[in-house]
Amino acid sequence: MIQPRGDIMGILDSLQSLAGQAGDxxxxxxxxxxxxxxxxxxxxxxxxxxxxxxxxxxGMAQHVSDWAKGQGTTATPEQVQQGLGGSGFLEKIAEHAGVSPAVATTALATILPMAIQQFAPNGQATEQSALGDLAKQFLGKLVS
Structure with missing residues (x-):
């Protein structure tokens, strides 16, 4: 199994830190x-x-390339909407999260570039089988 590059706990810590920057x-x-x-x-x-x-x-190919390289560390909600609108992903993410698509879009502006950098370091997806373990670790850290 190919593991995502870098330390999984490091990305979890980074996501948790970013999640906490704007208040409870x-x-x-x-x-x-x-x-x-x-x-x-x-x-x-x-x-x-x-x-x-x-x-x-x-129309977000350049953004994907930049995010994969760790450049352009955040997106705007408008960019998230442009890139994922109509794909069903925003609605699915919002449904899983129990929030509105607008809230999901705003949060993804911070989270999505980090996820792409971690799981698509060359603009191409890495092995997906590691995501199940990542989900358990991630949810455990953030919900506890």
Whole structure:
């Protein structure tokens, strides 16, 4: 099994830190959305590659390339909407997270570039089988 590059606990710590930067209410929403993202990725047949395909098809190819390289550390909610709107991912993530699509879009502006950098370091998806373990670790850290 190919593991995502870097330390999985490091990405979890980074996501948790980012989730907490805007206060308790935002931390709760960001944590929910991050968990919803992981659930959506593990349940979608294309996983992270589906998100990459949607972003690329919707005019976000340069952003994907930058995020994969760790450049442009955040997105705007408008960019998330542009890249994922119409793909069903936003709705699925929001449903898993128990938040509105608008809340999911705002939280994904911070979370999505980090996820792409971690799981698609060259703009291509890495092995998906590691996401199940990541989801358990991630949700355990953020919900505890």
């Amino acid at each position: 209410a935002a931390q709760t929403d960001n944590a929910k959305v991050a968990g919803g993202l992981i659930q959506a990725l593990t349940s979608h047949p294309e996983g992270i590659q589906g998100i990459l395909n949607s972003l690329t098809a919707n």
